[in-house]
Each structure stands twice: as C-alpha cells, then as structure tokens.
Amino acid sequence: MPDFLLEIGLEEVPARMIAAAQAELLKRTLALLIREQLVPADAVANSYSSPRRLAVVLHDVLAQQPDITEETTGPAVKIAFKDGVPTPAAEAFARKSGVAVADLKTISTPKGEYLAATALRKGRSAAEVLVAELPKEIASIYWAKNMYWRAGKPERFVRPVLWLVALLGEVVVPVTFAGKTAGRATYGHRVLSSGEPFEIVTPESYLAQLEGEYVLADVEVRRQKIRKALDHVTRAIPNARWREDHPLVDAVTHLTEWPDVLLGNFEAAYLDLPEEVLVTVMRDHQKYFAVEDARGKLAPHFLTVTNIALTEENAGIIRQGNERVLRARFNDARFFWEFDQRVPLVDRVKLLENVTFQKDLGSYAEKSNRVRTLAAVLAALSISRDAILDAPAIEAAAVLAKTDLTTELVKEFTELQGIIGGLYARSQGLPSTVADAIYDQYLPASAGDAIPRSAEGCVLGLADRVDTVASMFGLGMEPTGSKDPFALRRAANAIVKILAESTLPLTLSDVLTAAASAPEVLAKLHAFFTERIDFYLREARGQTYDVVKAAMAAGTDDLRDLIARAEAVTAVRGSEDFLAVSAAFKRMKNILTQANFHLESGVVFVEGEGAPERNLHRKYAELHAKVNELRQRRAYRDALEAIATIRPEVDAFFEQVMVMDPDPEIRAQRLTLLSTVVAGFSSIADFSEIVTVG
C-alpha cells in the first residue's frame, strides 16, 4: 500500500513554534485517516520540519475506504402504509435512503413496527477524502501568533504558504490550501540549492531528495549533526568544552536547514566582565554557545551555528562578521558596567522614587520600604525561634534590592535584574551576605530553580513576594482563571517552595499575617495559598492527589510538617492494614455525616455491655496515647503504622455491631465512639480521603 506525503512550504516559521506545529500536523493527519478508515488505529507515521516546511508521512494508506452497510430506521409502519398502500412518508424515506419502496423492511421495536432501509455507502477514495478533509486540518493548526497575507483575508496562518506537496505513492493528491494546490514540486536550501523547484518522486524518496538539495528535514538528525559539530569544533581548543544548553540547541535546530558550527574568539580582556553578562549576550542576544575550560570557567571563545556549509573560503568571512558583532555588544556591556558603577547602589535608593512599581501601589521606593519592614518582622520572628540570621544584612539587602532597576545594564539586559544588583553590590564592597541575598532575590523563578542560597536571601525573597501578593489581593487584583497579569501564582509558588525547602522556622500564617491584616484579605490569601500548596505537593513532591488532600486536611500552615505527614502517608499506604483502616474511616465518616452527628464537648464514650465497642475503645485509648507521643516526635510513619493496628477491633466492630441501633441511647454511644476515634486519629491526615479501591 502506498505512503502519503504532505509538505507545507512556508516562509521562515518562528523557531519557537515549529516543534508543536509539527506534532500537531502529525496528530491531526493521523487522526483524520484513522477516522476515515484509511489507515488502521495503530498506524505508523513520521513527521519532519525545517524553518521553511512542515511535513508528515503516513505509511500504508488504503487507496479506498471500505464500503459501509448502514441500516436506518424510518417512519412507523402504520403511518407509512394506509390500507397496504405506501403513503408519501414511506416514499420520502425510500428516496432518502436511496432504495425502492419495495426494498424497505419492517423491524420490531419496543415502540412498535417501523420501516427500515439497508443502504450501501460506497467508500470514497483516499485522494477524495484527503482533498475534502485535509485543508480543514491544516487550517486548524494552532499558532501562538499568525497573520493574514492574501487580499480579502481568506485565512490566517503563521507565515505565507508558498507551496504544497501531496503524494499518495507516486500520485499527486491535489489538496488545496491558502490558494495553493498541491503538486510534487518543492524547494531546497535558500542558498546551497539552485533556487529552482524540483520534484519529489515518492514519499519514500522525500528525505533523501531534500538532503540532496541541502535540507535535513528530520529534526533529530539535524539536532545530532549540530551536537556532533559542536563537540568536534570545540576539540580545537585543548581541555575546553561547550556549555550544554538544551533550549539553545533546540532554537538553532529550528533555525537551520543545513547546519554547521563555527568557532569564534573574543579578546580575553572581556573576561573581566561578569560571566553572567557575557553569557547572556552570547546566548540570548546572539544565540552563541559559550565555551568553558576544564574547571568550568568561561573561555574567550564562542560557537555559532550557521545555516550554511562552512568552507575554507566562507569560514573566515563569517567568523570575522560574528566576532565584530560580539565585540560591539561586549563593548556596550562594558560601557554600561563601568558607567553604572559611577553611581553606587546606595546612591540609587533615592532614584527608585521615580520608578513605578504599580500605579496604585506607588514607586519602587515605597515597595522597598514595605519589603524592608516585612523582612525585619520575619527575621525577628525567626531569630526568636532560635534561627541564626544576620538581621542587619537582611535590612541592607532589602533597601538595595531593587536599585539595579535604575542601571543601564539592567535596562539593556532585563533578564539579569537582581543578578546585576548582586554583582554591583559585591564589586562595591558590600558584605557577601548582602550581595548574595540581592543576587538570589528572584529565586526560585520557576519550579526547577533552587531557593536562595542563604537564609538571609530566603527572608528577602519571602518578604518581596508576600508584599506583592498581599498588596495585589488588597486591591482586589487576585488572579482569575487563566488571567494572572502580575504573575501572582508564580510568586506564591516561590513562597511555598522557600517555606518548604529552607530551614527558616516560619509558617504560612507568619508570612501572610505579616503582610495583611484585613480578615477578608487574609481569608482569600489562605484559600489562594491552599491551591498553591496542593500544586507544590503534587508537582514538586510527586504526591498523589488523595494523599495531598488527606495530609492537607490535618493542617497546611507548617509546610515542612505537612510534607513529612504526606510522605509518611505515602510510605504506609501500600500496607493492607492501612488501606483497610482508611476504608473503615471513610465508612465511619459517612455514618457520622448521615446521622448528622456532632460530638459535643465534654461528652465521652462510656463503656457498656457491648464487647466490640469496649474492645475498640480500649484499643483506641491505648493507641491514642502512643500515637500522640509519636506525633509529638514527628515520627509520623510509626504513628500511622500504630493506627493501622486498630484494624482487628474496627473490623470486629463493624461485623458485630449495627451503629444505627433503634435505641437512641445505644445509637448515641456508638456514634460518640466513632466520632472520638475519627477525631483522635485525624491530626496527621484524614484517612477517609485515601482512595482505597481501583
């Protein structure tokens, strides 16, 4: 059976969008052919791309859809025939079904006798289906940003479509999209190929023919070629290696059709500039790879990935051009670095009055003051709980933290805010505790980042973010749905991560009450953070949702305690006794809910005649003391294991006792017992949340 090839020829597609679009084209084309029964549900397909094309190849496509026999039900027989003569209703149904009235059948349904018709629907040819359906799939591909280009604006796509190739085996399938009808002509590399179109013979020859015209359409092949070339070229420098950078490898893979790698150099004098600045210039502005020596120190070289094969003739020219550009950019950076130092950070504090933080929250000077106060409160609280902290350093860092926003270097390299402040602080002789806290203030920026290296940095990070979050909530600007313009979720995630992963003796309430006092704002903040904690436990800690719910039900304020409890639940949840006890707790809670029973304070269970009740109560009393002692020591796993040993008594109770006894006295006693057990053992986790079946 033939393969099917579709290639969409485009003007250069933004590198960041290619991988997803390629995957979507594959998914859509495959789903279409499966839906149309032209390939089996487990069909195999490949997809390819370069900056100028997206392509998909589906293997073993049927030439024709199978014919389908369809049975349709028509009007009731008593409506369709009057005195044995077909009525217009019968005739209309026959016509619609494409059969003669005489060929209609009668079927029995629970509602009575109905007419039915069996019609044969001829399968369409693969080409027919593709021509009719494929354009809709192409048009539905998602693009982060797309455009109109044709007069009358008939369609939007990422960039103008220049050509289409669609081949079923050797035969052209005239799929039409964006004013182009597919043929077999495609184009090779912009410069290395002749610029004239050439014809693809079959889907099988597609990759090799493109390669012959200097296009490596297989993305993985291109990526490997780049990685190998990076390795190879770097070998020219003894003991050096290129700095691994997966996103950059990805970017240059999607920027080239025929990649090669060139080594360039810069004057060693630029190495006096901070490495962070040099690497940002190379990576973010020039898409160059940095080179480091055996000790990981930056070396005065760079690697650029070209979209052309390098030759003896062109390599020198291309290197010279790239080196000149980098020199100019490094010169700019050096100019800014030296220029900014003329006004030290301490003298920039006043300048923050002119930098708006947010229009209702005033300038960065005002924000810095709030952060300074908050940081002092959190530091004092931590110190009162025996944490060792350099409070004056925290204050100094809070005052200076935002001053780098007034520097030229940060205006030029906004992605380095904080880092540049830290670098200037160090170079201006401030204590390293202060400089490091400033440097780390935006950590963690994402889930994968570490928290600030020092406790002082952690306090600053907490104070800065809780000020932002609480202030915004105070203005009623909390995130809604997908809208989070001030990235408050990210700020809250960072707070949770710092509380969970630092050694600071602070709870969530400590942090929130330091920043907000209005009860309604605090309530909203707590609800908001509950979601973030849930997210953190699942995403960063890999806990399952039921364990998260169970552990959070027993308190969320002390993050590290919560994590320890969740981990203990996960550790014991495999045991049969624990699962049985969890199931029993769920049952108890259901009974208590259905009975609408609430244990009044002072009411206790009084042992009576019933042995199962007495046994359960005694075991509970024995375990309760032990569990409490273990809980005090935070030996949660031991405590949970102890709780699980109540299983025989619980099982016996449920086997022998009917809780909802007709006698209200007995019923109340039993409910009191269950309520006591549930309440007594829920301080680590609410076991009834644990999913025990399936």
Place this chain on the structure above:
Amino acid sequence: MPSVVEKKKSLTFQELLFTLQRFWAEHGCVLQQPYDLEVGAGTMSPDTFLRVLGPKPISIAYAQPSRRPADGRYGENPNRLFRHTQLQVILKPPPERVQELYLESLVAIGIDLAQHDIKFEEDNWEWPVGGAWGVGWQVMLDGQEITQFTYFQQCGGMDLDPISGEITYGLERIAQFLQDLDSIYDIVWSRDPVTGAEMTYGQVRLHEEQQFSAYSFDYADVPSLWKHLELYEAECLALLARAKETLIEENTDALAILRFPVLGAYELALKCSHTFNLLDARGAISVTERVGVMGRIRNLIVGVAKIYAEQGRLTAAA
C-alpha cells in the same frame, strides 16, 4: 585574505543607497524623498504609516533619516547614533516570493550569499502609539541584524486589507558590514572618482551627533518642550474635531472633503511624538507620567489614521 579583497570592492555609503534605490526602482517602486520632519523611524513617514491604510496598492521606497534622541552618545559610541538612516521599502500588497526579491537586493549590493550565513529570525513589530503591529523577521547576516522585514497587519487600530510588506534596511549597519569596520564613523561615505579621496561618515556627520546629543540630553528647554507638546496637541485635536464635521457622508462639498488637511494633522501628531522623545531623553518624563503622555499621542495618531481612512473612502466613493 578574502575580506581585504572584499573591502576594496565594497560600496561606499552613498553607493549603497544608490544601488538599493535603483534596485527597488527597477522592481517597480516609486522613489520618494525622505520625509522632511523629525521621525523616529521610516515607518512613521506618511508614505508608510498612511499609505498602508485603505485599498490602494503602492510600491514605494525612500531613505529616511531617523532621529532617536535617547540613543545619542555624543558621537563616542562606535555603534549607536542619535540619527541613523533607514532605507524603507513598502510593497502593498507584497509580491509572492518577496524574500527572494529581498535576497537579490543583497546580491546587488555585493553580498555573495554563499560566502555568508543568513537567517530569517522571528521578530514581530509593534508600535502601540500608532495602534500598529505586524509579524516578520530580523534578517541576520553573520550574526548582525541588517534588516527588519514586516508584514503589517494593523495600523491606526484598523485591520489592513491588503496588507503591506515592509523592508527596512539599516544602512549604517550594512555599510559597516560591507566595509568590515568596528566603528560607524569610519564608514567611507564617498570616494572622489578622480582623486580617490575619501570622506568618512565621521567627517560628514560626527558634529551632528555631538551637538544633537548635547541638545537632547543637556540643552533642550524642558518647559518649552512641554509647551510645544501642548500647542501641537491642541491644534491636532482641533483638526480632528473639525474632521468630524467635514468628513461625513452628508457633506456634498467634494472639494472640501478632498482638501481637508489630514496630512497637516498627521504632521502635528508627528511633532508631538518627536517632542515626547526629546522630553524623554531629557529625563523629564517620570515613569508614572509616561503612560499618560503616550496615551495622548496615541489618541492623536490613531485619530489621524481613522480620518485618513475615512477621507480615502469618501473620495473614492465620490
């Protein structure tokens, strides 16, 4: 060394301009003169900003000196200028394979594509003050951005149909590249065909950079600039108000419609924009004020775009 050979052959700054203008003239462009008002970019010239509106096709090219007061460096930075020169090409609608046409223009100025690394990297353009945006690329030649290539999608807050293709060459950067120089000021501007004597970019323009940087950063009188801004704005607003009475369906005076000075209103808006840039360079606009003043200018520019489109519609209908 190949580069030495290339340097000998490479075009002077003025030859670069001639060659590109000739190239685009040969491809059907009207060659227009630079707009004689201060603008920050070739895009702001009415030959781009207003002509891309409405249905009338046009191919036009012009060099545009572009003033950006805050970018001035007193002539001391070899890569930054208060005033640089763009060669602006507007193709409405863009022809098919317009990128190939652009690459031919590079060949015309002596760039052998096989000897260089050329990439089209995503770079979308946005001018919020003009209610304008488009998608496109920055064209990278051996790591240097030499051209902005944009497909305009909206202008003055209005969807465009047909769209326009805009090619903006950074002439100084290209000349620097062709002549293989570290400083803009060393670019050979002209070469006497008889004596071979060269004039450099620095000899022609350095004093402008020195004086206009000083004016923008140190001398420009802030209270006067605010006054200018208010005067230009008030007159522009008055014209926009009168346009509301003149540019209407019911107006039977076709000549009054035709002669209504939309272009005059646009110049007043451009004056505001440049005055704002000067105030900004003087450090006279706080971040808090900034948004507000930009909103005022946007109001003017988008307002002019709207009445321009309306005037075009009424004139075409008449």
